[in-house]
Amino acid sequence: MIQQKTNCGFRTVFRVRYYETDAMGIVHHSNYLRWFELGRTEYLRSVGLPYRALEEQGIASPVTGIRCHYHKPARYDDEITLKVVVKAYKNTRLTMAYEIFRDELLLCSGESDHAFIYEGRPVAPRRSLPDLDKILSKCLQSDSTEV
Amino acid sequence: MIQQKTNCGFRTVFRVRYYETDAMGIVHHSNYLRWFELGRTEYLRSVGLPYRALEEQGIASPVTGIRCHYHKPARYDDEITLKVVVKAYKNTRLTMAYEIFRDELLLCSGESDHAFIYEGRPVAPRRSLPDLDKILSKCLQSDSTEV
Amino acid sequence: MIQQKTNCGFRTVFRVRYYETDAMGIVHHSNYLRWFELGRTEYLRSVGLPYRALEEQGIASPVTGIRCHYHKPARYDDEITLKVVVKAYKNTRLTMAYEIFRDELLLCSGESDHAFIYEGRPVAPRRSLPDLDKILSKCLQSDSTEV
Amino acid sequence: MIQQKTNCGFRTVFRVRYYETDAMGIVHHSNYLRWFELGRTEYLRSVGLPYRALEEQGIASPVTGIRCHYHKPARYDDEITLKVVVKAYKNTRLTMAYEIFRDELLLCSGESDHAFIYEGRPVAPRRSLPDLDKILSKCLQSDSTEV
Numbered sequence: 001m002i003q004q005k006t007n008c009g010f011r012t013v014f015r016v017r018y019y020e021t022d023a024m025g026i027v028h029h030s031n032y033l034r035w036f037e038l039g040r041t042e043y044l045r046s047v048g049l050p051y052r053a054l055e056e057q058g059i060a061s062p063v064t065g066i067r068c069h070y071h072k073p074a075r076y077d078d079e080i081t082l083k084v085v086v087k088a089y090k091n092t093r094l095t096m097a098y099e100i101f102r103d104e105l106l107l108c109s110g111e112s113d114h115a116f117i118y119e120g121r122p123v124a125p126r127r128s129l130p131d132l133d134k135i136l137s138k139c140l141q142s143d144s145t146e147v
Numbered sequence: 148m149i150q151q152k153t154n155c156g157f158r159t160v161f162r163v164r165y166y167e168t169d170a171m172g173i174v175h176h177s178n179y180l181r182w183f184e185l186g187r188t189e190y191l192r193s194v195g196l197p198y199r200a201l202e203e204q205g206i207a208s209p210v211t212g213i214r215c216h217y218h219k220p221a222r223y224d225d226e227i228t229l230k231v232v233v234k235a236y237k238n239t240r241l242t243m244a245y246e247i248f249r250d251e252l253l254l255c256s257g258e259s260d261h262a263f264i265y266e267g268r269p270v271a272p273r274r275s276l277p278d279l280d281k282i283l284s285k286c287l288q289s290d291s292t293e294v
Numbered sequence: 295m296i297q298q299k300t301n302c303g304f305r306t307v308f309r310v311r312y313y314e315t316d317a318m319g320i321v322h323h324s325n326y327l328r329w330f331e332l333g334r335t336e337y338l339r340s341v342g343l344p345y346r347a348l349e350e351q352g353i354a355s356p357v358t359g360i361r362c363h364y365h366k367p368a369r370y371d372d373e374i375t376l377k378v379v380v381k382a383y384k385n386t387r388l389t390m391a392y393e394i395f396r397d398e399l400l401l402c403s404g405e406s407d408h409a410f411i412y413e414g415r416p417v418a419p420r421r422s423l424p425d426l427d428k429i430l431s432k433c434l435q436s437d438s439t440e441v
Numbered sequence: 442m443i444q445q446k447t448n449c450g451f452r453t454v455f456r457v458r459y460y461e462t463d464a465m466g467i468v469h470h471s472n473y474l475r476w477f478e479l480g481r482t483e484y485l486r487s488v489g490l491p492y493r494a495l496e497e498q499g500i501a502s503p504v505t506g507i508r509c510h511y512h513k514p515a516r517y518d519d520e521i522t523l524k525v526v527v528k529a530y531k532n533t534r535l536t537m538a539y540e541i542f543r544d545e546l547l548l549c550s551g552e553s554d555h556a557f558i559y560e561g562r563p564v565a566p567r568r569s570l571p572d573l574d575k576i577l578s579k580c581l582q583s584d585s586t587e588v
Contacts, residue, residue, distance in 0.1 A: 320503075323503075323507065324471045324472070324478075349464075354465060356465065358510070359510050362507040362508075363505070363506050364503070
């Protein structure tokens, strides 16, 4: 798996696993959400926020919304490039955007919305989690310059 | 699994399976899309369009878009009620809408968009698949009276 | 989903979901283990041991081993009958056996081994969990009369 | 993902994905079979037998049996090392063996049995698929020197 923090967002490259396909011979549409998650957690790791460490500090960032457009199907063993950016971040809400490519062909684009939970209660990072806030703000700024 | 064609749409009742949960102790967000699919195929069966039979006739209806809002988490062994309706159907595109409840509590609402493929090519059912068109039109009419 | 405690073991009937298939057009072999789990938890429920309630009491029963023979493939929308029995139960270990049928045709047979964890430590139910021990012993006796 | 053909078998390194965990906070036992598949297909690729190319030639190698021992749980984000060897290969049947480690700790060991299907019929590679036979025989010889 090739992984790379780029000027704008994060890029990860991986292959389609057999169990991710369905009887249509293509990747089941639910699995793109799992790839979004994969890209998102690797992005967070690359900026010093491994999700496991967040969880160990009592922080969670559950998915509150998903929007996804499927343009072309992916197939078993395809080499997939996933690009992730922080699209919006304000108060209690984070939105990340994703593009999934095979070679230069865009297969899927999508977004996920996230809340922040600290010790069981919803919080705004700016007030309750200043370290997290600082990094996410910086990612937003860096990612919004180009996309 | 209780299943029921209602005046408006279709209702199916099932329990959360253990493997559908994740380390947060809740159902992984990708699995709601799989439940949407479950409800959608049971709805189609109830109106005389079992998806397997459609596939055997060379018809497929791939997912082209997903929108999903997660309101409250579902947990292992929860009894889930899923309601499905045909929300829009016109030319080459079908949109179905879903609501997922535990008891009276709305956990998740969402929509899926679908194209129609016949013998490998995208088609409009009205022109190419009149039997399918007739049933979907009737579902749309019946479901739009109340939702 | 039809479910039934029989003289010997437990029987559950369900349909193959689309996402359980893979690009071979058949159910991915890993999903049979998920069906075993489904049958096992429904069996436990039927004898008054819902797994969720066990977990809430601090009891877990993790899988320590799996053996599985795949005879014939299952396909999307097949109606599956799963039979489960308690095959062995002694001291710290429980073994359950499974048979998966489509109509009268045996598709898959398998076994799972389980340990018992109580408040984080491995235990023998006979010493530490007498209520659980009593029910499992009775299941073993009832299931071994016929299989 | 680090991948490497070793003198004996094949080694692949990857991280546990969030969706692979369950409400116990550990990797669901069914997912180890999916990792076996991942290691197996990467092994085949490394010896010049990408599974996708085999499928395109009309060859399939379905799983006919699984045996798996779970020693210790894997958790989200763990770095996993998977070792795969050809354990047995004769006539119509191939057996591969797997070991899954976190650091030096053995988490899981298992085996999978495989048949060979060519154009829909079961075959013995030695008679029907000489190129495949040659490579598998060589793998068996190389892998059996050390394990």
